[in-house]
Structure formats: C-alpha cells, structure tokens
Amino acid sequence: MQCVVFICTLFLTIATTACGQQKIESKAETKAETKVEDKSSGAHPATKGAIFKTVPEKIDTQARYLIYLHGKIIEEKGLRPTDARYGVYEYEAILKALADKGLAVISEARPKGTDPKQYAPKVLGQIKELLKAGVPPAHITVVGASKGSVITMLVSTLLKNRDVNFVIMSNCNDWVLENFEVDLYGNVLSIYDFKDEFGSTCRRFFDRATGLNRHKEIELTLGTGHAILYKPLPEWIEPVADWATQQ
Numbered sequence: 001m002q003c004v005v006f007i008c009t010l011f012l013t014i015a016t017t018a019c020g021q022q023k024i025e026s027k028a029e030t031k032a033e034t035k036v037e038d039k040s041s042g043a044h045p046a047t048k049g050a051i052f053k054t055v056p057e058k059i060d061t062q063a064r065y066l067i068y069l070h071g072k073i074i075e076e077k078g079l080r081p082t083d084a085r086y087g088v089y090e091y092e093a094i095l096k097a098l099a100d101k102g103l104a105v106i107s108e109a110r111p112k113g114t115d116p117k118q119y120a121p122k123v124l125g126q127i128k129e130l131l132k133a134g135v136p137p138a139h140i141t142v143v144g145a146s147k148g149s150v151i152t153m154l155v156s157t158l159l160k161n162r163d164v165n166f167v168i169m170s171n172c173n174d175w176v177l178e179n180f181e182v183d184l185y186g187n188v189l190s191i192y193d194f195k196d197e198f199g200s201t202c203r204r205f206f207d208r209a210t211g212l213n214r215h216k217e218i219e220l221t222l223g224t225g226h227a228i229l230y231k232p233l234p235e236w237i238e239p240v241a242d243w244a245t246q247q
Contacts, residue, residue, distance in 0.1 A: 009138060039046040047098045053108045055126050059133040066098055066141045066244050068107040069148030086227035097232035101222045101241035103141075116147065116180070120154035125160060126146055137163035138187075141244035145169045145200065145229040153182045153205070160185045164215040167191065167240050170199035170229055177204065187210030189243045191218045191236050216243075 012206055030090065033144060047060035057113035072080045075088050082088050091109070099105045106126065123142065130140055136144070144152030151169040156166045163193065164186045182205060204214055221236050228236060 009073065047104045048102050049104070051095050051099050051105045051107070053106070055106060055129050056104075057202050059130060060104070061134040062103065063104045063128055063135070064141070065135060065243055066103040066105050066138045066143060066240075067126060068095060068098060068105060068137065069123070069142065070094075070107070070109070070146060071146035075110050075147075077116055079109055083126050084187040084228070086225075086230050088144075089230045090232060094232045094237075096145075096243065098239050099101050101237070101245075103241065103244055114155055116151045117154055120158060123151065123155045125159050126160075127155070127164065133163075137161050138165065138246075140242075141165035141167065143167040143169070143240055143244075144171075146171050146226065149199070150180060153184065154180060156185050156188065157181065159182045160211055162186055162211055165189075165246075167237065167243060167244055168194050168202055168205075170226055172199045172202035172205055182208075183211065184209035184215075185213075187214040187243070187246075188212060189216050189218070189239065191220065191221045193222050193225050193228045196228075198226055212244075 013238070029126070047056065047058075047063040050056075070091055071089065073083055074091055079091055080088060090184055093178075095105050095107055111188060113115045127140055127142070131137065142152050144150065144167065146169070148167040152166055152168055153176070156164075162185055165188075166184070166186050170192045170220070184205055186204070188202075188209075190206075192199050194200075201219070202217060206212060206217075218239055222233075222235060
C-alpha cells in the first residue's frame with residue numbers, strides 16, 4: 001500500500017513540474033511573439049547609423065542626418081551599375097560606410113532622367129521637415145556626387161541657410177555655371193580628384209556666393225579621376241564625416 005502511495009505521489013510531482021515548465025515556456029513564447037509584433041508595428045530602428053530612403057517618421061532631434069545624392073549612372077543602370085572606365089558604383093557600400101560613422105543616412109535611387117531643378121525642391125522639403133522637428137541646422141548635411149552635386153548646389157541656393165552643411169563632389173565646371181543659377185549658402189566642402197575630367201575646383205562658385213559660411217576645398221591626388229565617387233574611399237569618406245559632425 002505504501003508503495004502505491006509513493007508511486008502516485010511521484011507521478012503527481014512529475015506532472016506538476018511538467019505543467020509548470022509548460023507554463024514558463026508558454027510565457028517565453030508569448031514574449032518572443034510580442035517582440036516580433038512590436039517590430040512589425042511600425043517602430044523605427046535606432047536613428048544613429050541607420051539608412052533611410054526618406055525622412056523617418058520618428059525624427060531623433062539629437063541625430064546627425066546626411067542626405068546622399070548619387071551620380072547619374074544609378075538613374076540609368078540601377079543600384080550597382082558598372083562603367084567601363086570607372087568600374088562598379090558601390091552605392092549601397094557608400095551608404096553603409098557613411099552610416100558606420102554614426103550618421104543617419106537618407107538616400108534613394110532617383111528615377112531615370114531626373115531633372116535637377118525639379119528634384120532639388122524635394123530635398124529642400126526633407127531638410128525643412130528635419131528643421132521643423134527641431135533638428136539643429138548644423139546637424140544636417142547634404143552630399144552630392146557628380147550629378148548629385150548639381151542638385152546639392154541648387155538645394156543650397158534655394159534653402160539659403162548659413163548653418164546647414166553641404167558637400168560638392170566632382171562637378172564644378174563651366175557647364176554648370178552656364179546652365180544653373182547657383183548661389184551657395186551654408187557650410188560648403190568641395191572634394192575632387194586632380195585628374196577628374198568632369199569637375200575641378202569650385203573656387204569660382206565660392207567667389208560668386210553670397211551666403212557662404214564655413215567653406216573648404218580638398219583636391220585629392222589619387223589620380224583615378226571621377227572613379228573616386230564609385231567606392232567608399234577613406235580619402236573622401238573621412239573628411240565628409242568630419243564635415244557633417246563639426247559643431
């Protein structure tokens with residue numbers, strides 16, 4: 001009889017333990033499911049070091065924002081195009097390299113045949129949205145490469161804010177001067193390679209500007225010309241990041 005009681009007791013203990021374990025596992029599963037649901041409910045990733053296609057819905061006013069405007073070849077051949085002279089345009093690697101500097105990067109692939117004069121107001125609207133949310137002007141940087149730099153110049157001209165940062169890469173030339181009304185405002189950095197056949201010094205753009213604040217020019221001596229824009233080279237990534245994070 002004692003043996004029967006012992007067996008019954010042991011069975012109840014095992015059953016109770018198993019039931020309790022099942023409840024614990026059930027709670028853990030519920031927590032995991034809740035996390036997944038939270039992630040898919042529209043919550044945004046941490047702004048610092050993130051990459052967005054447009055201004056995020058939840059704007060972190062303490063973050064440093066960088067709007068990157070790519071070259072023309074992305075419009076024509078997609079996200080990872082190849083040029084016979086310059087190689088592969090590492091667009092996504094460039095965005096990642098800039099984000100790795102702790103910047104909140106905003107960038108999208110523009111449609112084919114985008115008119116700089118029509119696209120510049122869109123970027124202007126993004127900047128105004130950030131400013132309206134309380135982001136300090138000095139925490140906003142617009143970086144343009146090749147055709148993107150023409151858009152950048154137009155945005156600077158339209159915005160007329162002496163404290164927003166701009167980077168012009170490889171497209172200061174006579175054609176731009178003759179075809180676009182450019183009057184640079186803000187903190188402007190120019191970067192180009194000394195063998196670039198499309199863009200060289202922006203000195204004439206600086207001389208005619210009426211709203212320049214802090215400005216600087218870097219002539220790289222890599223000797224690869226326009227190809228410097230195609231990869232996230234430290235020779236230009238580092239000074240761009242420094243320009244975007246200066247007080």
